Structure formats: C-alpha cells, structure tokens
Amino acid sequence: xxxxxxxxxxxxxxxxxxxxxxxxxxxxxxxxxxxxxxxxxxxxxxxxxxxxxxxxxxxxxxxxxxxxxxxxxxxxxxxxxxxxxxxxxxxxxxxxxxxxxxxxxxxxxxxxxxxxxxxxxxxxxxxxxxxxxxxxxxxxxxxxxxxxxxxxxxxxxxxxxxxxxxxxxxxxxxxxxxxxxxxxxxxxxxxxxxxxxxxxxxxxxxxxxxxxxxxxxxxxxxxxxxxxxxxxxxxxxxxxxxxxxxx
Numbered sequence: 557x558x559x560x561x562x563x564x565x566x567x568x569x570x571x572x573x574x575x576x577x578x579x580x581x582x583x584x585x586x587x588x589x590x591x592x593x594x595x596x597x598x599x600x601x602x603x604x605x606x607x608x609x610x611x612x613x614x615x616x617x618x619x620x621x622x623x624x625x626x627x628x629x630x631x632x633x634x635x636x637x638x639x640x641x642x643x644x645x646x647x648x649x650x651x652x653x654x655x656x657x658x659x660x661x662x663x664x665x666x667x668x669x670x671x672x673x674x675x676x677x678x679x680x681x682x683x684x685x686x687x688x689x690x691x692x693x694x695x696x697x698x699x700x701x702x703x704x705x706x707x708x709x710x711x712x713x714x715x716x717x718x719x720x721x722x723x724x725x726x727x728x729x730x731x732x733x734x735x736x737x738x739x740x741x742x743x744x745x746x747x748x749x750x751x752x753x754x755x756x757x758x759x760x761x762x763x764x765x766x767x768x769x770x771x772x773x774x775x776x777x778x779x780x781x782x783x784x785x786x787x788x789x790x791x792x793x794x795x796x797x798x799x800x801x802x803x
Contacts, residue, residue: 597650598646598647598650601646601706601710602642602643602646604706605639605642605646605706605707605710606639606642608705608706608707609638609639609642609678612678612679612682612683613682615682615683615685615686616635616678616681616682616685618685618686618687619681619682619684619685620635620681622685623681626677626678626681627677627681628674628677628678628681629674630661630670630673630674631660631661631662631667631670631671631673631674632659632660632661632662632670633659633660633674635678637659638674638675638678640657641671641674641675642675642707642710644656644657644667644671645668645671645672645675645707645710645711645714646710648664648665648668648714648717649710649713649714649717651759651761652717652721652759652760652761652763652764653761654761654763654764664763665718665764665767665780666780668714668718668780668783668784669780669783669784672711672714672783672784675707676701679701679705679707680697680701683697683700683701684697695788698786698788698789699789699792702785702786702789702792702793703789703792703793703796709793711784711785712785712793714784715781715784715785717759717760717764718764718778718780718781718784719740719742719778719781720750720754720759720760721760721764721765721767721768722736722739722740722768722771722772722777722778722781723736723740723747723750723751723754724754724755724760724765724768725765725768725769725771725772725777726739726740726772726777727751727754727755729772733745733747733748733751734747739777739778740777740778740781740782741778741782741787743790743791
C-alpha cells in the first residue's frame with residue numbers, strides 16, 4: 557500500500573498517535589455492576605439488619621477490646637456469626653422455618669432463646685461501649701432495643717409465631733380462653749381477641765406444632781415464647797401501634 561517502486565521498503569508513518577492511557581495505573585473493570593436488589597421481604601429485612609449490625613460492630617469491638625470478654629456465644633457461635641443468627645430469626649419469623657446452619661449447640665426451637673440472648677448481648681455491649689455517652693439504665697436499653705431497632709421488631713414476630721403455635725395446641729386440646737391466657741402468661745382477653753386470626757392464618761410449620769404438642773404433654777407449654785421478649789416489654793409494641801393509629 558506504500559507508494560514505492562521496489563520492495564522491500566521501510567517507511568516511517570508520518571502521523572503521531574498519542575497514548576491516552578496513564579502510566580502505572582492499575583486496570584479496572586469498565587462495567588459498574590448494579591447492587592443486587594432483594595427478591596423477597598425477608599431478603600430486604602436481612603439486608604437492613606446487616607446494615608444495623610455493621611453500624612454497631614465498631615462499638616462492639618471497642619467494648620470487647622476494653623473488657624476483654626463478651627457474653628455472646630451461648631448459641632454455640634460468636635460475634636462473627638451475628639449476621640447468620642439474624643438470618644435464622646428472620647426465616648423463623650417469616651414462616652416458622654426450623655432449619656439452621658451447622659455449628660450451633662442446640663436444636664430448634666430451643667435454639668431461639670440462645671440466639672436471642674446472643675443478639676441482645678451484641679446490641680447491648682455495642683450500645684454501652686461508645687466513649688463519651690452516658691451509661692444507659694437497663695430500662696433505657698430495653699426500650700431502645702425493642703422499640704427503636706429493626707431486630708427488636710423481629711423478636712416480637714418470633715414471639716408471635718411461638719405464641720400462635722401454643723394457642724393452636726391449647727385450643728385443640730379444649731382449653732378455655734382464660735386458661736390459655738394464664739398458661740401462656742398473656743394479658744387477660746388476648747386469646748379471645750387473637751384466636752380466630754391464629755386459626756385462620758397461623759403461619760406455623762408442622763415441625764413447630766409438633767414440638768408445641770410435645771411441650772403441652774410435658775407441662776412445658778409456652779417455655780420458649782416467654783424467653784424471647786421480657787414481660788415488661790411484651791405489650792409495648794401493641795400499645796405503640798394502637799397509639800399510632802389514634803394519632
């Protein structure tokens with residue numbers, strides 16, 4: 557293509573092409589991948605809980621450094637598994653899923669009381685470790701945890717699943733509403749108000765119902781639900797919802 561009468565020939569190309577690539581700069585992918593969107597409500601809730609715990613983790617680590625110990629671990633796993641523990645709770649709160657990853661020291665639903673104890677310890681130790689902040693009272697901590705955090709709401713949902721399973725078992729065994737309230741340590745009239753809804757839409761798995769029946773015959777009914785939310789905080793969520801509707 558060169559205008560040259562004889563070959564071979566070596567001819568300099570007259571134009572100069574500037575190299576726009578800066579020297580010594582690492583390669584980066586030119587495609588920006590979008591953040592994965594949650595596919596279900598459970599996925600969205602787990603993502604929010606992960607963000608919540610990520611914000612608390614630096615203060616938890618600071619408290620662990622100062623104290624040299626933590627009470628997280630009764631479930632069989634430590635602070636690095638808090639995200640996984642929250643996932644187990646969310647799955648149970650959604651549809652009473654009784655499956656858990658390997659490595660925990662207890663089966664379901666017994667595991668719930670240990671998971672909730674570990675998660676509360678993580679949150680409480682983080683919340684009391686930020687320098688320069690007045691130390692909260694136990695009441696302040698409980699109100700913050702159960703009424704102002706995402707995970708506190710999940711605790712209530714877990715408790716409702718457990719209570720619903722117990723109510724179903726007791727109804728099936730012919731107990732009166734006031735007897736059920738007494739056995740489950742519920743406010744008077746709770747069973748009468750919720751029984752129809754529980755029967756119509758229990759959201760209870762066969763495995764959980766089976767355990768509840770076994771507990772009934774062993775005179776242990778309600779033992780798991782009572783350990784999830786303190787009695788002092790039991791009805792606060794319902795009161796807040798009622799006040800919100802009024803306002």
